[in-house]
Amino acid sequence: MLVKLAAIFFSMILVNNYVLVKFYGICPFLGVSKKLDSSVGMSGAVIFVMFMATAVTFPIQIFILDPAGLGYLQTIVFILVIAVLVQFIEIFLKKYVVALYNSLGVYLPLITTNCCVLAVTILVVDDYGADVAALGFGAAYIEALVCSIGAGVGFMLAMVMFSGVRKRVEACDPPAPFKGLPITLIAAAITSLSFMGFGGIVENLFNVTL
Amino acid sequence: MAQEKKSKVSILTNGIIKENPVLRLVLGTCSTLAVTTAVSSALGMGAAFTFVLVCANIIISLLRKVIPGKVHLPCYIVIIAGFVTIVQMFMQAYMESLYNALGVFLPLIVVNCIILGRAEMFACKNSVVDSALDGIGMGIGYTLTVVLMASIREILGSGTWLGFKVLPDSMAKIGIMTQAPGAFFCFGLLMAGCVWLETKLDARIERKSCCDIDNLKKEAE
Numbered sequence: 377m378l379v380k381l382a383a384i385f386f387s388m389i390l391v392n393n394y395v396l397v398k399f400y401g402i403c404p405f406l407g408v409s410k411k412l413d414s415s416v417g418m419s420g421a422v423i424f425v426m427f428m429a430t431a432v433t434f435p436i437q438i439f440i441l442d443p444a445g446l447g448y449l450q451t452i453v454f455i456l457v458i459a460v461l462v463q464f465i466e467i468f469l470k471k472y473v474v475a476l477y478n479s480l481g482v483y484l485p486l487i488t489t490n491c492c493v494l495a496v497t498i499l500v501v502d503d504y505g506a507d508v509a510a511l512g513f514g515a516a517y518i519e520a521l522v523c524s525i526g527a528g529v530g531f532m533l534a535m536v537m538f539s540g541v542r543k544r545v546e547a548c549d550p551p552a553p554f555k556g557l558p559i560t561l562i563a564a565a566i567t568s569l570s571f572m573g574f575g576g577i578v579e580n581l582f583n584v585t586l
Numbered sequence: 587m588a589q590e591k592k593s594k595v596s597i598l599t600n601g602i603i604k605e606n607p608v609l610r611l612v613l614g615t616c617s618t619l620a621v622t623t624a625v626s627s628a629l630g631m632g633a634a635f636t637f638v639l640v641c642a643n644i645i646i647s648l649l650r651k652v653i654p655g656k657v658h659l660p661c662y663i664v665i666i667a668g669f670v671t672i673v674q675m676f677m678q679a680y681m682e683s684l685y686n687a688l689g690v691f692l693p694l695i696v697v698n699c700i701i702l703g704r705a706e707m708f709a710c711k712n713s714v715v716d717s718a719l720d721g722i723g724m725g726i727g728y729t730l731t732v733v734l735m736a737s738i739r740e741i742l743g744s745g746t747w748l749g750f751k752v753l754p755d756s757m758a759k760i761g762i763m764t765q766a767p768g769a770f771f772c773f774g775l776l777m778a779g780c781v782w783l784e785t786k787l788d789a790r791i792e793r794k795s796c797c798d799i800d801n802l803k804k805e806a807e
Contacts (some may be wrong), residue, residue: 395767402615403699407795449673452667452692459660488659489697493617498690554774554784557793558614561774569767 377515381522383582388526394492395534396564397571401492405535406560409485409542415535421483423528425465426496429458430524433497434517438508454497462488496527498535534567541567597716605699609729609780612793614700617691617784618707618732621770626750628736629729630684632676634692636725638669639701640718646709647717667696674777699725718743731776741765 394400401422408418410561433454441447466484469477487493501518541563550559581584592600607613621631645665646653653661674692677685685692695701704724709717732766739745743763745753760767777793784790 397617399766400694401770402619403795405614406612407798435633448671450662451671451696452675455663455665455667455696456660459663463722488663489699489702491697493693494697495690496695498693551778552784553778555781557795558774558778558781561770561777563772565767568770569762572765572767 379582379586381519383578383584384519384523385526385529386581387578388523388571389530389533390419390571390576391576393530393534393571394495394527395531398495400495401490401531404483404486404490405538405558407559408486409535409539412536412539414483414531415539416539417479418483419528419532419535421480421487422490422531423482423490423525425458425462425484425487425506426493426524426528426531427521428465429454429497430500430520432461433457434500434504434520437501437505438513438516442505450498450501455494457495459488476518492531496524500524505526518584538564538567592716594716594719597719597725600629601720601725601727602730603727605724606701606702606727606731607724608728608778610701610793611700611775612777612795614698614702614728615773615795617694617698618735619773620734620764621688622732622739622769622772623764624687625733625736625740627684627793628718628732629748630677630681631688631691631733632729633730634673634688635695635698635701635786636722638666638695639704639725639728640721641669641745642666642701643704643709643717644714645719646705647712647714650710658710661694662702664702666705670695691757700728706788733778735772738776740766743768 388394392398395402395405404418404422416473437447437450437455441450441453445534462484464475466481469484490535500523504520504523507519514530519586542560545559548559554562601607605611606620608615617631617635621627642662642665646662649661649665670693673695674685677688677692704720708720712720732735737747740748741752743765744755745751745755745759760768763772781790781793
């Protein structure tokens with residue numbers, strides 16, 4: 377079980393990296409990764425919200441939507457839950473954890489409409505929803521949560537790496553039409569190329585098939 | 587925006603060229619990168635996207651005097667999510683292969699910044715007909731751009747266009763174009779080409795990603 381969890385965790389970070397391989401959350405990736413501190417802050421907020429959102433939506437799907445045959449309402453229910461959750465987290469942090477609010481507060485409104493949060497909640501249901509029958513709800517729930525944290529950490533890795541790449545790119549002098557976003561996208565292509573090298577690493581490292 | 591009455595034609599063409607959502611406004615980048623591996627999925631996504639955008643624009647424009655300002659975002663999201671669900675059910679029933687090809691990007695239309703952005707910037711201030719035209723224009727602009735990008739990637743990457751063989755077998759295929767790095771690369775090149783054209787035509791604009799941190803910090807202050 378532990379090996380499988382580790383395999384899930386690392387495959388979400390390296391092989392199925394949400395930003396560079398799967399293209400979830402490109403907007404913040406391009407907009408926020410200009411500086412190291414803002415990319416760390418944003419990814420911290422994303423990890424937190426992804427974890428909380430998965431923790432709430434997975435049981436909703438298993439215990440409410442599926443037994444009632446309302447699977448088709450998934451999109452509406454999940455996006456509403458995420459929107460409410462982000463609002464709630466914002467209010468809670470503002471009142472009780474002011475230090476955290478000061479560092480993450482700017483990024484929270486961005487997260488409601490961030491595709492990676494909705495994507496992770498839908499994908500864990502697709503991937504681990506079937507495990508509920510095979511392994512029991514507890515095990516499937518833990519797998520889903522580990523998967524959501526892995527996705528968030530992968531997002532952070534991409535953001536932090538790319539903020540470094542970007543600093544170097546900005547110091548260069550590309551041809552005039554490439555200045556700004558186009559050269560950033562080309563740099564992202566090369567960063568993404570490096571992640572292709574991780575294909576198959578998790579299966580061989582942990583000796584499991586996912 | 588409200589100072590002069592715009593003609594219907596200019597509203598329609600606005601989204602195709604002047605405010606092309608993908609290449610000029612840099613919105614909805616996630617789906618653009620993801621669905622352009624093949625022309626067929628780009629066309630499918632473009633159609634689904636246009637349907638949701640037009641319907642959501644019409645309904646939001648109809649309800650623009652009813653929706654209270656404080657909760658406007660959740661209201662928009664529910665309206666958009668409703669139409670996305672309709673598209674999902676339709677595709678699952680009649681176009682199973684396309685449904686599987688688009689995967690999670692179909693429900694992710696809900697959080698596509700183009701749709702939310704048009705609701706916020708256009709549909710909540712303009713009449714129903716204008717909003718519908720704006721939706722059609724933006725939808726066509728998005729579809730044309732993703733199909734163009736998908737054509738480049740599919741022809742170079744697998745030597746086909748919409749499934750038909752285009753390049754002879756003797757030509758080597760650049761497999762990387764259909765994978766993740768090719769998407770970033772192709773998007774960057776297209777955008778650079780677009781900037782080059784703008785410089786020639788003297789219509790350059792400053793491009794910023796929709797979640798630009800500098801904008802956000804300005805808003806917060």
